[in-house]
Amino acid sequence: MKSRRLYAAAAFGIAALLAVSACSSSGTSGSGSSGGSVTLHLFGADYSTGAGSTSTTTFWNAVATAFHRQHHNITVDVSTVVWTQFPDKVKTLIQNRQYPDILEGNPAPPYAAEGLIYPTSQILSQSVISNLVPKFLNDTDYNGTPYGIPWTTSTRAMCYNKAIFSHAGIASPPTTWAQLKSDAAAVKAKTGEIGFGLPLGPEEAQAESLLWFLGNGGGYLDSSGSYVINSPQNIYTMNWLKSFAASGDTEPGAGTANRTDLWTEFAQGKMGMVNCSPAIVPIIAGNNGSGMTTSDLGVVTIPGRNGPLTKTLGVHDDIVAFKAGGHAAQIKEFLDFAYQDQWQLQFNNLYDLLPATASADQKFAQQHPVFTSYMTNIANSVNYPTKSNWTTVENQIKQTMGQAVTGNPSSVLGGIQQTASTSS
């Protein structure tokens, strides 16, 4: 009996504790709004690329400090997380209803579908909105209304190492898949380095596959906006990549290789070609003389099956603002401030990405003629689908696409299509 009473006492204690912790976890992240002074919470991705690269927290803090000097009643509290952990961290915040006021890095439509975020027009002045690159702004539409603000952008091209190419006796960079394959074989045979870096591992399989799909007239969506991931064009593409990977002229283990690792190897001068964005430049510059130099870097339009891509992949990372804190007016003041050319240029110079506003784009192009080939591509870029289940599909692609080059391409693409058409 004694022990039974003890259990009862213990059970009561546990119940009380659970009640207490249940209360504490249901509160939202209140932004102290007493006495007219407001703290905005900004949560963003960290774009820094390792030693010597400025943390994105430092950048946002500089913006926040400058902003606070003009708006004494608004403080912006900044935290950022490296890209590899960013999706997980954001998911945890959202699931626990600890909404930041401003989130940088994730697409808008899924949040808009749940009614969690403000439409763009409530958090940015019309003059700034009309300065945004229209193509990317449209991508944040949900039911015809934009809900996000593109913050930074980039497009993809193919990088090659000029020194390795001349060593391998290749006169000009490839424009078709067949040329690319024979050039990769030549690099491997004559220099012993990796011919082509094919990152189909979980980090960014969704980008690499799309670049190849586009080369064969495929993609993730058809013209009516439905998923066609296992289209005959895409299956052909993956079969081609499978045989390419099996030839031994790509890096080994293409199905598990990640972009960051391959870009580093490319920068070390251990690879002939890799699909890239301007963000590869600081990695090469960070070599300090060992490996390749920026003058060895050649940039061309990505080869397609029968000729170079007419449209490449354009990526944009967006800002959204959550309603939970109820600070639309303050958010608007901060974002109007942050979207000035000065900050756009500083951010994109730090990480070698491309600005999201037309005026900053112009100045950026004058400062960096080397990026002109990337920037002309923006107007003509293909973006990821903006359907509200894209995050689910994207995760499935990241996890399983690598299996297409080790297993059966058709069944891998079929499995992703299955997820895409059944998940909500």
Next chain:
Amino acid sequence: MPDIVTAEPDAGRSQPRRPAGRSAKYRRLRASLAPLPWIGPAIALIALVVIWPVVVMVQTSFQNVSALGITLGSAGLRNYSAVLDNPNLPGILVRTVIWVAAVVGITLFISLGLAQLYNQRFPGRRLTRWAIIAPWAASVLMTALIFRWMLDADHGVVNVFLHDLGIVSSFNSNEADWLGRPDSALAWMIAVAVFVSLPFTTYVLLAGLQTIPAELYEAARVDGASPWQTYRRITLPLLRPAFLIAAVINLMNVFNSFPIIWEMTNGGPGYETSTSTIFMYDLKNTFVGQAAAMSIINFAIVVVIVAAFVRLNRRSLQEAR
């Protein structure tokens, strides 16, 4: 228990002594609550870090949570049916069985030998006993990371060594990419898991060996038993309790093992090197509810395995007490 319960009503039945009975009851209540201040913090801690997360996990497994972490309402049993219908699941379960059986089996086999060795007197025994703790003392994640680097297809020390021996003909080839091929990756990861499991297992078995009385060995020698007979008839039976404890703890540890596979292959390509624990973690990226359901299935599997194991070896485990 029953006789204690029947003793209770007697106290309250004798009418005249009621006030005394009440105070006795009160005193008994106080006495039974007395340990609470001491065990209270432990109970609170367990409630907070063990029971509460389990409650939330069970809740989540019946909810429909979007990939962005937004709870969209109840999912009924759909998370469970989705997990069980996942075409990757059968392969993952088979691989989990192979993983657990191979790691636990090989670990126990090697540890038996090591424990026997460490039970002998030889110069430098103390040093080697210390040395085997190293894989245990080092972070498992770090060990896995070092092995991943050692197996790098371009400049990993294992490949350099095998290349010098002429076994691996060229770097950066599929042949040199041990972790890119599911079968060789699994074999290497089993080796790493065995490596980090050896210290604990060896020490448990060594402790077991030291409890065997020396007289038994002396008697066996007098009776003219061969070393092999002595080992089979005396050492192994008397080591059984320690052996079983090492086996049960390793079974649970290895089944739940996460860092080695996660660090070395991420469970890829696809799910081809995933165990059910890794699979659960991967599901979390997209289907939070399904991941919770998979956690509960994993938990059930561990309970069943361990319960079956304990039941089969009940007698020996009782002897161990």
